[in-house]
Amino acid sequence: MAVAILSVWATHCTPENSPVLESAPETSLVRESAPEASSVHKSAPGASPVHESAPVPLEMAASAAEPPEVATSPSELIVCLVMAKKVIHELTVYYVTATEAVHELTNCPVMTKEAFYEHTACHAVAVASVWSGLRAITNYKIPSSCTEANQRLANDLNEFYCRFETPNTHSDHLSTQPLTPPAIPLSTPPALQICEDDVRQVFRKNKRRKAPGPDGVTPACLQTCADQLAPIFSQIFNRSLELCEVPSCFKRSTIITIPKKPKITGLNDYRPVALTSVVMKSFEKLVLAYLKDITGPLLDPLQFAYRANRSVDDAINMGLHFILQHLDKTGTYVRILFVDFSSAFNTIIPTVLQTKLTQLSVPSSICQWITSFLTDRQQLVRLGKFMSNSCSTNTGAPQGCVLSPLLFSLYTNDCTSKDPFVKLLKFADDTTLIGLIQDGDESAYRQEVEQLAVWCSLNNLELNTLKTVEMIVDFRRNPPALPPLTIMNSTVAAVESFRFLGTTISQDLKWDNHIDSIVKKAQQRLYFLRQLRKFNLPQELLKQFYSAVIESVLCTSITVWFGSATKSDIRRLQRTVRTAERIIGTPLPTLQELYTSRVRKRAQKITLDPSHPSYPIFELLPSGRRFRAANTRTVRHKNSFFPQAIYLMNS
Incomplete structure (x- = not known):
């Protein structure tokens, strides 16, 4: 199974295009590590490989997946991995089959939607299945990423996203930066060491429903095979950190476009979202936790x-x-x-970022690794069935x-x-x-x-x-x-x-315009709640739908504006809640109750975090039990978040 996962990269990462495989055979470390890796596998066949010696190169780490026979060259390894490619395909088919009922339900006509209720009531289906059925009943559709997809548009978008490849010629700071940072010695120990348990945990936390990257490896595969893959990828990750290089197959991305607004007028109205390797995302999470520990106290x-x-x-x-x-x-x-x-x-310039990271006390090896992560990236744009030409950035x-x-x-x-x-x-x-x-x-x-x-x-x-x-x-x-x-x-x-x-x-600091927009949006979504009620769904499901789809709209940033809202605006908002109560047939929390609870919760979190910029506003009195009241001269200031939060905390 582990080899099946690695086989996907074998088809994309050859000795000619992998930066790690190019440099590894030329170093003495590779020649010295290969016999050690081989001896470990021969002495303990069938056991999980645990290495206490120096990290092995990527090709030797990959070969550790099959203890009986160890490939002696990258080309032999690639041949072996390509032969195992069918395994991952079969595993993917397995997960598709496991969720077949959900996909059939979503595409079924109205008659089967009624059967969905019986299935939900009689069997404790997963939450994802429930929401799939609710979307089917309400006929709710997510807007497509592009209504007029074609090959030319895909190529134009890819070129548009790469338009910042030439640095700003007016910047003296940029012109002094080298395009390729100097390499550090291979013998330099990495600042970050990743253990098998960390890799195993991050693999298990992957969400199964997330889309795979260009390599085709799904999060479900990593989650299921975490125990088998953790020893292998921990070596690969550590070797990457030691060489300060990210393999090219980890840097490939497929760009999916999301419209920024309903009516598209230009290429800039598409937001690019990159689908990258799930393995690389897991690797990034480990590096992210390390970076946060170092840079957290120094952030603005x-x-x-x-x-x-x-x-x-x-x-x-x-x-x-x-x-x-x-x-x-x-x-x-x-x-x-x-x-x-x-x-x-x-527009981020990797070499400029490297300088800034060094000033923030990030180790040089991690800076070099991040620079490698951001450079020589291959990307393409996918619009429906159309794929653009690949572009390097x-x-x-x-x-x-x-x-x-x-x-x-x-x-x-x-x-x-x-x-x-x-x-x-x-x-x-x-x-x-x-x-x-x-x-x-x-x-x-x-x-x-x-x-x-x-x-x-x-x-x-x-x-x-x-x-x-x-x-x-x-x-x-x-x-x-x-x-x-x-x-x-x-x-x-x-x-x-x-x-x-x-x-x-608004410039008068009133909230009429904002409340108008959220009331309109919430009332539109009441239609979906009425559609669900026609199918006699239980009140609990209707309440969950209301909380996720309607209440979430009414309560967006409610701690910001509700305290300063006029009585007429609050009545309009509460009228929407009462309409939902009549549809569901059960009482719902009022917006005043939601506002009060959220203000209290937010204030409590701030008072427990001395690094929060608003922490000094909550000043304890000498008694240590109450906070000093805010000094306000106007009603608009008095009704804002911080004075109201202090009042509620003291009450």
Whole structure:
């Protein structure tokens, strides 16, 4: 079984295109390791290979899967692995057969949908099967990735995603970086050592329903064969870390496009998501945990993405806290710049990232390994049945990889504001600059905007001035007309409202527009709940559907806006809940109850995390039992998250 998994890479990774196989035969380490590996297998046939000596090269590690006969050359190994390719095909067929009932149910007509209820009531089917049936009953369909797929569009998209391959010629910093980093000696011990138990656990945690990568290996295969594959891949992973090289078969990706909006007007309206090797994703998870331990304390506290105990709500609430606290003072206003980057993940320069990682105390061997991971990557775009031509890229981090989000956060970690009256919030590539203006002095704000534009130029990030907008929040009695903001000789458009991290924020800091959109969306989904009720499904299933499909819409970022919502808006929201109650026939939690419980839960997590940027807001009184109440002058500040959270924590 283990050889069957490895056989997939044998068809893609030959001695000519594998960086590890190219360099391994030329080193003395390979010549010395081969006899040791062979002797281990001969002394303990049939046992799990446990090696305490130096790591063996990839071809010898792969050959350890078959103890009776050890391949003596990469070509012989490839021949053996290709012969075992049928095994993985049979295993894949097995898993397809195991889920055949679910697929048949999804494609069945209405008559079989009624049979689905009987099957669910009589047999405790898996949750995934239940939701497959619910989608079939409601006739709910996920929008397709592309409605007009063709070969030319696939090739155009692949070229479009590789358009940042040439670095920014205006960046002196980039021009001084070597295209290929200097190799470190092979004898340098890796900073990270991976044991068999770690590999076994990460294989077992793979989700079976996830799509496989270009190599065709499914997560179910790794999960089932974790015990057999862990000894082999632990050697392969450690050898990769020792050589600071990622095999080319691990770096291949298939790009799946997802529309950013309903109506497509250009290539930029498709979001690229990379399907990569499941084995490589497991490898990345182990490296990710190591990187988080090293870089966690050094990350920008106002970067809220991909960090423990951070959320979208935290980013919005923190920004609103800066704004509302400043507006409580007289003679103040706020300018908010919502920055848009063009294909931010695709613009990362690996050598620049390597320099930044070194400054964050990441070991040089890991830096070299990450550079290898991001360079010489082969990718193609799949649109339905059409596949584009393969393209090689040395720029960017694939969206969909485990390491990419953290690498982008580390890449932008030094993008911060130096002025205390200008706050720079980051949530992955969503960057927001908040200028707290006092007495009309905007010099600090405009200087920070210029510094941001310079930083983007130096780091190959393309600032999209057409989509970058500004919103002014000014509650002064007779505010004067304010001069527009310009970036790189382009005037930034001023807007009255903006959808920030999924929440619509208006310049009057009211939530009418946001509540209108979520009420409309929730009422549309009530149709699906009515369809389910027609099939006499049990109340428990209807409640689960309501919680996942309707309540999730009503409660999105509820800690941000519910406290400041008007009574009429709350009545509109609660009317949707009452309609769902009548359809289901059972009471449901009110939005006020959900808001209160979520605020308490969020506040408790913040008070237990001293590294959280809002931790100082919750100041304990000398008694140690209550928190100091927030000093607020206006109702809009009093009803915001932090004052309400402190009030609830004290009550």
